[in-house]
Structure formats: C-alpha cells, structure tokens
Amino acid sequence: MRTASTLLCTLVALAWLTGCATTRAEYDREADFSRYQTFAWSEPERREVRDPVLDSELLDRRVERAVRDALREKGFREVAVDEADFIVTYHITSRERVYTSPNVRVHLSYGRGYRYYPHWHDPFYGPYPYEHRSYREGTLIIDIVDREREELVWRSWRASEARQDQFSESQVNRRVERILREFPPARS
Numbered sequence: 289m290r291t292a293s294t295l296l297c298t299l300v301a302l303a304w305l306t307g308c309a310t311t312r313a314e315y316d317r318e319a320d321f322s323r324y325q326t327f328a329w330s331e332p333e334r335r336e337v338r339d340p341v342l343d344s345e346l347l348d349r350r351v352e353r354a355v356r357d358a359l360r361e362k363g364f365r366e367v368a369v370d371e372a373d374f375i376v377t378y379h380i381t382s383r384e385r386v387y388t389s390p391n392v393r394v395h396l397s398y399g400r401g402y403r404y405y406p407h408w409h410d411p412f413y414g415p416y417p418y419e420h421r422s423y424r425e426g427t428l429i430i431d432i433v434d435r436e437r438e439e440l441v442w443r444s445w446r447a448s449e450a451r452q453d454q455f456s457e458s459q460v461n462r463r464v465e466r467i468l469r470e471f472p473p474a475r476s
Contacts, residue, residue, distance in 0.1 A: 313444035313470050319434060321442075321472035326365045328372035328435070329356060332379050350457055351378050354464035355430060362468070374441070375433040382426045428460075430467050442471055 315321075329352060355376055356366060369375065425447050432442035444467045 311446045311466050315442040315473050319441040324373040326367045326373045327359055327376050328369040330375045330377040332377055350460040354461045358464050358468045372435050375435050378430045380428055428463050
C-alpha cells in the first residue's frame, strides 16, 4: 500500500512539473523548411519596462546568444539580413497566474493501516479544501519569419514562473534548446 501511494505522489508531481513548463509550437504547413540554410537575428521590439526580470537588456543578450548557438548547432549559418532565408527573434510576455492545489494532509498510523484525512476534516487545518498561490508567469516565445515572404512561419514558446533564477544563463540556454528542439518541424 505504501508503494502505491508513493508511486501516485510521484506521478502527480511529475504531471504538475510537466504541466507547469510545457513547450508548444505551431507552424505554417505550407512553408518549405527544407530550403532554410541561413538565418539573421532581429532585435526584439523594446517595450516599456514593466518587469525588471523580464524587460532587461541583459536577458536580451542571453537569449540572443542562446538562439544563435542553438541554430548554429543545428547546422544553420548566420548571414546578413538581406541574404538570410529566415529571420529569428524573440519576445517575452508575462501575466499573473493563480495556482490552486488540493490542500490535503495524510496522517499515517501503525496497526490497522493508514487513515486518510483531507485537511478540511481536521480542525487543526481549517475548513478550506484548496490552497491558492498567485505568481507571475513568464513566457519565452521564439519566432521564425520567412524573409522573402515576410511572414511568420514558425513559433514556439515555453512558460514558467517568472523568477530571476529562471532566467539565468544556464536556464535561458536550456529553455531555448527545448524551444528550438522541434525546429525545423518534421513533415508528417
């Protein structure tokens, strides 16, 4: 019984972690990604500073380095804008989110097995069955624009809690690598 509850807790934790930081992508199914060999970087649009963690020239440089390195590792060559097959840029959005989780406490006892008490049945924890926590979510979005058509052909993004440690050099490198993992998209 203990192994089953441990397995269940592990699966719930993995599902929560996966749901919190998932990478999504969409692309133009008409675009011929096989012809893309070269790219150029386009500076992101500068906006009014609302969040000092996300609206930072330091973060801009981290993302730019990570994107350029990831594309080079994939075999793309960086050239001048007027020679590029595609233009790459990024932007970050943020919004306030509320995380709601069941606030369940489990009490174990020896002898006749375990007893399960959701905390709202326990007067020590009070009558509220859910715990609410608000946080700022930051979403890193990378765009690929076909230079000749001047159209967005691929976009991918990854959201996570917007804390300063989430946008360190190593975290940005990891995020960019995960976002660009599916570029160019495989034909189905």
